[in-house]
Amino acid sequence: MAEAGPPVSLAGIAHEAGGSTVRLRPVAEPDLAMFRRFLTEPGLIGLDWSGFRDAGAPARRYAEDGYLGERDGRLIVQVDPEEAAAGFVSYLSGSYGGRAPYWEIAIALLPEWRGRGIGWRAQALLCDYLFAHSPAQRIQAGTHPENLAEQRSLEKAGFQLEGVVRACEFRAGAWRDGYLYSRLRDDPSPL
Template sequence: MHSSHPLVAGIVHEAPGSTVRLRPVAEDDLAMLRRFAVEPGLIGLDWAGFRDAAAPARRFAEDGYLGEQVGGLIVQVEPSDVAAGFLSYRQGQYGGRAPYWEIGIVLLPEWRGRGLGWRAQALLCDYLFSHTPAQRIQAGTHAENVAEQRSLEKAGFQLEGVLRACEFRAGAWRDGWLYSRLRDDPSPL
């Protein structure tokens, strides 16, 4: 375990009926991450074809998914301690000097529609704003993914606009929607 990272203790949000916790990837989670790489449709509209099923194990061996600029955490539901999905973060820069984070989430189908996604995304934003100097966190989604649009809005994000023809999916170029949450925006938690 890569215990020097501050996320090892976990990030928690309690709500009636369940607690959402973000925690580092553990070796037992690699089977779920392999599934995301090789099961068509499991990650919804983001499916872009088969990926290297061994890549999650290589990444885990490299840094436990806790890189300084690119990382990922498991979305865990308590009290059952079940891994419900994966939340990623990647650092970028505008103009070479303005760092931001881009986040993404994928939940297993049985955990969708339960309010876990927005809570997990809000937890990660609060953590990143507390521990990094970034002013901005952004997330993109598909025009037809109404559930994720609502999730981002509940997590404190605002729609910025449409990114025209930003993604090649299912044989065609498609538009995406870009959302952001700024440091000064209130946390919904």
């Protein structure tokens, strides 16, 4: 019988600092209520509010694959010791020229969890997780020019600003520019 070695460190699962732990975990059925809130409560998601959406969609997607698809998915951002679901991170695969795979990530935190250093840690964890479990060389994230908090969060998570994507989003009755950030596999993790 083989002896057990030291515990294995799992990239992108948890980060502990200052007495609290930010953890990424798969979506569970009770989390669907939070997803429905993001779809039906104006302003809850901040600048990303794009009108009312199908409140039944989260349950259908959860039944399909638990939000752990091959090309896209979501993980819950959990804060311990409270064991509270603070929000979620998402990832979507893409490809440049059909041969260079990348991930695009996003985050949505409930208002009471914003501004507490949770977002940058969750996004850094997600990058570490995706780099550990896929061959992608690049992870990118977009944000709004007026979302200064998310810009700081992305930079703390190891991302660099690449530039402006002009008129990429229709929001609040107008076409709006976005900022594109990226983190490469060889960039150091801040965790």
